[in-house]
Amino acid sequence: MIVEIRIDYEKCNRCGKCVKSCSFGVLEWFEDRPIVVNPSECGRCGECQKNCPMNAIYIKER
Ligand code: SF4
Numbered sequence: 001m002i003v004e005i006r007i008d009y010e011k012c013n014r015c016g017k018c019v020k021s022c023s024f025g026v027l028e029w030f031e032d033r034p035i036v037v038n039p040s041e042c043g044r045c046g047e048c049q050k051n052c053p054m055n056a057i058y059i060k061e062r
């Protein structure tokens with residue numbers, strides 16, 4: 001099962017909450033923004049989405 005995680009940088013306010021809330025090492029901070037480094041490790045816990053104040057994270061199984 002491949003998980004696609006997309007961050008909408010138009011919406012993202014760079015708060016960093018998604019990176020802090022992911023305990024699976026999927027998201028990392030890079031320069032000025034969160035990036036997806038390990039989508040295959042995603043546990044689909046939904047914490048990043050829950051903690052994102054801008055509703056900027058999309059997760060899709062494909
Ligand atoms: S759903 Fe959970 S494991 Fe997947 S990126 Fe978000 S916080 Fe990390």
Ligand code: SF4
Binds near residue numbers: 013017018054
């Ligand atoms: S929690 Fe949402 S708004 Fe904050 S850095 Fe992550 S994607 Fe951007």
